[in-house]
Amino acid sequence: MNQRPVWIKHAAQLATIAGGPAPRIREGMSDLGIIEDGSVWIEEGEIRAAGTTAELEKRYGSRAAEAEIIDASGRLVTPGLVDPHTHIVYGGSREKEFEMRLEGATYMEIMEAGGGIHATARMTREATEEELFEQSFRRLDSFLSHGVTTVEGKSGYGMDLETELKQLRVMKQLNERHPADLVPTFMGAHAVPLEWKGREDEFVDLIIRDMLPKVAEEGLAAFNDVFCEVGVYTPGQSRRILEAGKEHGLLPKIHADEIEPYGGAELAAEVGAISAEHLLKASDVGIRKMAEAGTIACLLPATALYLREEAARGRDMIDAGVPVAVSTDCNPGSSPTTSMPLVMNLACISMRMTPAEALVAATLNAACAINMQDKVGSIEPGKQADLVMWDIQNYQELQYLFGVNHVMNVWKKGKLVISKEGEIRT
Ligand SMILES: O=C(O)CC1=NCN=C1
Numbered sequence: 001m002n003q004r005p006v007w008i009k010h011a012a013q014l015a016t017i018a019g020g021p022a023p024r025i026r027e028g029m030s031d032l033g034i035i036e037d038g039s040v041w042i043e044e045g046e047i048r049a050a051g052t053t054a055e056l057e058k059r060y061g062s063r064a065a066e067a068e069i070i071d072a073s074g075r076l077v078t079p080g081l082v083d084p085h086t087h088i089v090y091g092g093s094r095e096k097e098f099e100m101r102l103e104g105a106t107y108m109e110i111m112e113a114g115g116g117i118h119a120t121a122r123m124t125r126e127a128t129e130e131e132l133f134e135q136s137f138r139r140l141d142s143f144l145s146h147g148v149t150t151v152e153g154k155s156g157y158g159m160d161l162e163t164e165l166k167q168l169r170v171m172k173q174l175n176e177r178h179p180a181d182l183v184p185t186f187m188g189a190h191a192v193p194l195e196w197k198g199r200e201d202e203f204v205d206l207i208i209r210d211m212l213p214k215v216a217e218e219g220l221a222a223f224n225d226v227f228c229e230v231g232v233y234t235p236g237q238s239r240r241i242l243e244a245g246k247e248h249g250l251l252p253k254i255h256a257d258e259i260e261p262y263g264g265a266e267l268a269a270e271v272g273a274i275s276a277e278h279l280l281k282a283s284d285v286g287i288r289k290m291a292e293a294g295t296i297a298c299l300l301p302a303t304a305l306y307l308r309e310e311a312a313r314g315r316d317m318i319d320a321g322v323p324v325a326v327s328t329d330c331n332p333g334s335s336p337t338t339s340m341p342l343v344m345n346l347a348c349i350s351m352r353m354t355p356a357e358a359l360v361a362a363t364l365n366a367a368c369a370i371n372m373q374d375k376v377g378s379i380e381p382g383k384q385a386d387l388v389m390w391d392i393q394n395y396q397e398l399q400y401l402f403g404v405n406h407v408m409n410v411w412k413k414g415k416l417v418i419s420k421e422g423e424i425r426t
């Protein structure tokens, strides 16, 4: 049945973030394209027009009777949020490690003792495809309820071909059966499996020889990611894995300089990575090289908070001309959250980004980090009608009134998928 057109009218602020698909840098990260008394006309799942209500009255007033009218008076309307970095498909949970860290153990100590990523890998290998699908489906529901309509998901909790493929196949099913869009990344190089300790280079050979060709052949991933970290993969091993992925058409991403400074940001620029992730310990040279290469910095302030680490230098990166995106890093060990609104608030408080920059980092720049900028990330004619109406009046309140979920309505491809209006009435 054809959907009726939807007309969202009289938004106090319509943050369009319009103006071209390139990732925003410097002052461009502050340009929200705000329209006051804003209106959006949605038809067949697409945005057809965005402007003032007066402008859209002229164009669509005669068709108002056939449309579903949404009164956004006094409310903020933004593009659907985009989370460009999650480990959303995983089995089990690691709440005990949360307690261990509060008692003084470090993330890497737990991992080196066989916990951390290895613990989740055991639980993910044991889980069936159906179990992983059910658990991850609920996480996508939670993302949607926080205004997130597009999510990137990484494999990496198997680090054997069978389980890596299992995770990626679950993501394919989620993308087909859940309203949210899910963009898959292969991350067989998430850690070195315990059984390969001491034979790291042979395991890198196995990733290159056996895993990447199979993932590419089944078309299961758009990107290839590696945890370049002291005690995990060296910059040399990381380069080998990322260059091999490029040969199979998988764009490089890299978990860089998270725990120790290790030249990951420099490597990201050198291999032409679409984005580098974490960057808590990125060097000034690495930041400059990323700016020159146009590498997107995907910053994860909730992970820094959770690990009780200093957050990445988001302010310095924006001032140096690096395009910045933000993400939850949703994963069972270092950031078990689906709240992009909290991440935008932390982008301000712990990385000294402004509310406008944080919103661009969670929409257009995040969409650019997963090559989705032609479809989502801004409110412009021809893009998917992925939008959020928030129960607040302006974009600053999104970061200022923190720790609260302000979502009122979420539309995905023009369909209403979340509505808090009903909750308030009942
Ligand atoms: O701990 C995890 O499961 C996820 C993670 N990978 C690299 N840093 C954090």
Ligand SMILES: [Zn+2]
Pocket (backbone or CB within 6 Å): 085, 086, 087, 255, 277, 329, 331
């Ligand atoms: Zn991660």
